[in-house]
Amino acid sequence: MEKTFVYAFEEGDGRNKMLLGGKGANLCEMTQIGLNVPPGFVISTEACLAYLADPNRELPAGVMDQVRMHVTGLERKTGKTLGGADNPLLVSVRSGSAMSMPGMMDTILNLGLNRATLEGLIRQTGNERFAYDAYRRFIQLFGKVALGVADEPFDEVFEAAKQSAGVKLDVGLSARDLEGICGQFLEVVERATGAPFPDDPHAQLEIAIKAVFNSWMGKRAVDYRREFHITPAMANGTAVNVVTMVFGNMGEDSATGVGFTRYPDTGENRMFGEYLVNAQGEDVVAGIRTPRPIDALAEEMPELHRQLVELRDKLESHYREVQDFEFTIEKGVLYCLQTRNGKMNAQALVRTSVEMANEGLIDRRQALLRIQPQALEQMLFPRLAPMASHRPIARGLPASPGAAAGRAVFDADRAEQLGRGGQPVILVREETKPEDIHGFFASRGILTSRGGKTSHAAVVARGMGKPCVAGAEGIHVDVRMRQAFVGEHTIREGDLITLDGTTGEVYLGEVPMIEAEFSPELDTLLGWADAAAGLRVMANADTPEDAERALRYGAMGIGLCRTERMFNATERLPTVIEMIVAESPADRQHALDKLLPMQREDFRGLFRAMAPRPVTIRLLDPPIHEFLPSEQQLVEEIDRLRHLRDTVQGMNILSDAVEFIYRGGTDHPSVARLADPRLVEEAIDKKETMLRKVRALHEVNPMLGHRGVRLGLTFPEIYTMQIRAILEAAAECLQEGLEVHPEIMVPQVCTVQELKRVKDLVSFIRTDVEERYGVRLAFRFGSMLEVVRACMRAGSLAEEAEFFSFGTNDLTQAAFSFSREDAENKFLPMYNEHGILQDNPFEVLDVKGVGRLMELAVEWGRATRPDMKVGICGEHGGHPASIAFCHRVGLTYVSCSAPRVPIARLAAAQAALDAAGGTGTQSL
Ligand code: ADP
Ligand code: MG
Ligand code: MG
Numbered sequence: 001m002e003k004t005f006v007y008a009f010e011e012g013d014g015r016n017k018m019l020l021g022g023k024g025a026n027l028c029e030m031t032q033i034g035l036n037v038p039p040g041f042v043i044s045t046e047a048c049l050a051y052l053a054d055p056n057r058e059l060p061a062g063v064m065d066q067v068r069m070h071v072t073g074l075e076r077k078t079g080k081t082l083g084g085a086d087n088p089l090l091v092s093v094r095s096g097s098a099m100s101m102p103g104m105m106d107t108i109l110n111l112g113l114n115r116a117t118l119e120g121l122i123r124q125t126g127n128e129r130f131a132y133d134a135y136r137r138f139i140q141l142f143g144k145v146a147l148g149v150a151d152e153p154f155d156e157v158f159e160a161a162k163q164s165a166g167v168k169l170d171v172g173l174s175a176r177d178l179e180g181i182c183g184q185f186l187e188v189v190e191r192a193t194g195a196p197f198p199d200d201p202h203a204q205l206e207i208a209i210k211a212v213f214n215s216w217m218g219k220r221a222v223d224y225r226r227e228f229h230i231t232p233a234m235a236n237g238t239a240v241n242v243v244t245m246v247f248g249n250m251g252e253d254s255a256t257g258v259g260f261t262r263y264p265d266t267g268e269n270r271m272f273g274e275y276l277v278n279a280q281g282e283d284v285v286a287g288i289r290t291p292r293p294i295d296a297l298a299e300e301m302p303e304l305h306r307q308l309v310e311l312r313d314k315l316e317s318h319y320r321e322v323q324d325f326e327f328t329i330e331k332g333v334l335y336c337l338q339t340r341n342g343k344m345n346a347q348a349l350v351r352t353s354v355e356m357a358n359e360g361l362i363d364r365r366q367a368l369l370r371i372q373p374q375a376l377e378q379m380l381f382p383r384l385a386p387m388a389s390h391r392p393i394a395r396g397l398p399a400s401p402g403a404a405a406g407r408a409v410f411d412a413d414r415a416e417q418l419g420r421g422g423q424p425v426i427l428v429r430e431e432t433k434p435e436d437i438h439g440f441f442a443s444r445g446i447l448t449s450r451g452g453k454t455s456h457a458a459v460v461a462r463g464m465g466k467p468c469v470a471g472a473e474g475i476h477v478d479v480r481m482r483q484a485f486v487g488e489h490t491i492r493e494g495d496l497i498t499l500d501g502t503t504g505e506v507y508l509g510e511v512p513m514i515e516a517e518f519s520p521e522l523d524t525l526l527g528w529a530d531a532a533a534g535l536r537v538m539a540n541a542d543t544p545e546d547a548e549r550a551l552r553y554g555a556m557g558i559g560l561c562r563t564e565r566m567f568n569a570t571e572r573l574p575t576v577i578e579m580i581v582a583e584s585p586a587d588r589q590h591a592l593d594k595l596l597p598m599q600r601e602d603f604r605g606l607f608r609a610m611a612p613r614p615v616t617i618r619l620l621d622p623p624i625h626e627f628l629p630s631e632q633q634l635v636e637e638i639d640r641l642r643h644l645r646d647t648v649q650g651m652n653i654l655s656d657a658v659e660f661i662y663r664g665g666t667d668h669p670s671v672a673r674l675a676d677p678r679l680v681e682e683a684i685d686k687k688e689t690m691l692r693k694v695r696a697l698h699e700v701n702p703m704l705g706h707r708g709v710r711l712g713l714t715f716p717e718i719y720t721m722q723i724r725a726i727l728e729a730a731a732e733c734l735q736e737g738l739e740v741h742p743e744i745m746v747p748q749v750c751t752v753q754e755l756k757r758v759k760d761l762v763s764f765i766r767t768d769v770e771e772r773y774g775v776r777l778a779f780r781f782g783s784m785l786e787v788v789r790a791c792m793r794a795g796s797l798a799e800e801a802e803f804f805s806f807g808t809n810d811l812t813q814a815a816f817s818f819s820r821e822d823a824e825n826k827f828l829p830m831y832n833e834h835g836i837l838q839d840n841p842f843e844v845l846d847v848k849g850v851g852r853l854m855e856l857a858v859e860w861g862r863a864t865r866p867d868m869k870v871g872i873c874g875e876h877g878g879h880p881a882s883i884a885f886c887h888r889v890g891l892t893y894v895s896c897s898a899p900r901v902p903i904a905r906l907a908a909a910q911a912a913l914d915a916a917g918g919t920g921t922q923s924l
Pocket of ligand 3: 747810
């Protein structure tokens with residue numbers, strides 16, 4: 001039997017999007033559940049792939065026979081005939097692949113028209129204007145898509161006709177005007193292609209099918225797939241949908257529109273939509289006229305509004321997802337032409353998920369699984385500071401929320417140029433078209449002066465999570481002059497503007513912005529996530545402020561506090577340096593005694609903020625020379641001081657000048673005037689001591705050198721001070737009645753002897769602190785696993801460590817023997833490009849290598865200590881794919897930066913739900 005390439009809407013499998021494309025599958029599905037879809041059929045993606053693979057670009061054998069058979073079927077169902085002069089059948093030929101790529105491929109409307117069928121259409125409808133309007137649209141679209149004729153000559157003819165008719169909008173044109181346009185359009189095609197416009201509808205159909213197939217490999221579509229990482233496994237080829245035309249442009253009782261079953265920007269449970277009376281499909285999306293909100297339909301055509309609400313309810317209860325649908329009303333009859341899952345911003349996605357779960361349309365598990373964790377990042381978008389006293393200069397539709405500031409640019413190419421150069425850019429257009437897509441990628445936000453919330457600009461911006469203000473009609477864009485006029489203001493290319501996609505307002509200049517806040521729905525959703533997850537989510541935080549922020553994001557504790565950040569604070573650095581350059585143990589102790597109370601306060605602040613949650617503190621990790629100036633810097637400073645000593649002599653000096661010199665400056669005005677050679681000499685001395693120290697500390701490979709526990713064991717006073725600060729802070733909190741759970745973590749460990757020694761120190765200090773404070777301390781002692789040997793010796797380390805934390809940044813460097821900076825700057829991009837390595841292992845955890853080490857370490861560690869708590873800190877801890885891996889190998893927690901905590905919480909839930917294989921999902 002011959003292979004089936006073509007399926008009628010009544011027979012196609014609505015679940016098979018790979019074969020029929022999303023649009024085709026849903027048209028089949030909607031037909032089969034009884035919605036009013038015009039009759040049609042789908043030509044499969046298999047036909048597309050076979051066609052594109054054929055060097056002669058011929059459709060596979062059988063396709064056109066099957067098409068003709070199905071056209072006969074349409075003729076039977078509609079009583080019309082393709083090419084028939086009495087009652088002509090017109091169809092649309094529409095693209096549609098498994099992944100929605102709005103506007104990236106082509107669609108041709110009104111196919112089947114020629115001079116003879118046009119006459120038939122006029123006789124049959126008695127509406128000449130409508131018929132010519134359909135014809136001119138067809139000639140242009142077919143000319144452009146199927147024959148490759150540019151838009152400009154058509155647009156010129158059209159504009160000229162509007163001018164000579166003295167009208168602004170297409171609806172103002174008369175039948176005669178349109179007839180004239182049709183004639184000129186046919187000439188445009190003939191001039192451009194050197195051949196007459198194809199008249200035979202069957203030939204038109206074949207050409208159109210091929211053209212739509214070709215659009216799968218068009219530049220726009222290819223760019224889009226690359227940008228959104230759409231692989232052949234997700235969508236391979238486009239299907240073609242041939243659909244009986246229905247006409248929204250048949251007069252005042254006809255209309256066309258698009259709807260969302262819920263609000264796509266806020267998620268509000270209310271139908272959202274826009275429509276245009278007496279218009280055809282493309283018009284709404286193309287932003288040719290500004291459409292009316294769907295609520296207006298309730299007044300204009302109340303019965304149809306009721307039917308539309310019914311359609312919306314049916315779509316939602318069937319698909320159980322927010323739907324984005326297209327409809328057309330032809331002479332009072334409602335047709336549904338497309339539905340797909342609505343693209344929403346994160347805020348709307350979260351709200352609808354929570355509400356649909358509460359309404360019983362989906363369960364909590366589905367609510368959690370339908371949101372990509374990464375998408376939550378959008379909700380942490382900045383918005384304009386409410387106190388900012390700026391006045392908007394224009395207002396449009398709030399088409400995609402969030403605020404953005406940048407330099408105004410009036411075309412996509414310039415946006416790309418400036419954006420590449422690192423400039424913040426706002427793309428300002430009259431309306432956008434699919435070919436502007438590269439401009440979107442380069443821009444922070446989009447502003448259009450025409451079009452509605454479902455215009456191209458709005459849809460694409462929402463999909464990308466970029467702020468967009470659409471239809472700001474007060475703005476007049478002059479692309480040629482690269483400027484725009486708003487009232488008395490002129491915005492030139494490069495001028496800073498700010499837009500707020502949440503309110504639709506546009507401002508001159510850069511308006512201050514503030515961080516976004518959690519919505520109640522996000523709190524609910526993440527609460528469900530925590531209940532479903534196996535992994536706990538901790539935050540990396542170094543200060544009480546960090547900790548408070550992490551708490552707001554829902555962190556369950558601190559998984560990594562880096563104490564060196566505290567050392568680096570400007571007011572402490574001199575004491576830290578004093579400690580480092582100390583020549584004797586007594587001098588060093590003196591400096592440490594000054595640092596102790598500071599660190600104790602740091603830790604107390606953290607414990608207080610996080611109580612009763614665990615706080616993991618890592619003892620000093622980096623090599624200490626990192627706190628000193630570089631050798632070169634010191635040499636230069638000493639030179640300058642010597643020069644100063646030789647030129648300025650015998651004057652008094654102000655102490656602040658000395659201080660200034662000591663800190664490395666010589667440009668201070670008082671230096672030259674008031675330098676005292678004695679004090680300059682002293683400063684030189686100090687610098688020289690420091691220089692000697694820097695030279696003594698010099699290492700060939702500092703990251704593999706004297707750092708972490710190795711440093712801690714050679715200068716035990718430093719760790720002693722830190723441990724004491726931790727335990728005393730804990731004791732003080734206990735005295736205040738707070739429940740605290742400190743965890744002391746040792747970095748860079750590679751042998752159990754290292755751990756033993758630090759642990760002895762800890763026990764000794766503990767006894768002392770407990771005695772002095774009269775409290776019993778409860779805390780854990782643990783080890784970083786960030787060198788390969790530590791993983792291999794995990795079983796033995798577990799004898800001393802009560803927890804492990806994988807430092808996957810260092811562990812990745814160690815496992816690959818790559819230093820991160822060198823790798824990323826020199827060869828990793830090439831490795832990735834050529835598939836020598838699939839990903840950057842510093843961004844995406846290398847599950848096969850580093851992951852294997854982790855897996856073994858977990859296994860061996862738990863063999864010694866079955867209840868061993870194991871976590872991961874470092875960048876990988878916040879990435880959904882790495883989190884899924886951590887769940888699989890049985891980690892207890894992940895720790896990541898505060899803003900990634902919500903993402904990690906959702907990812908942790910999804911990892912658990914995926915692992916549960918869709919059954920037996922926790923206690924949801
Ligand atoms: P896209 O994927 O770019 O949305 P579509 O194939 O959905 O392209 O078609 C573009 C526009 O034409 C849509 O507004 C759609 O509703 C309209 N349209 C498509 N087919 C028909 C038809 N048979 N009758 C009326 N309008 C149609
Ligand atoms: Mg569509
Ligand atoms: Mg490390």
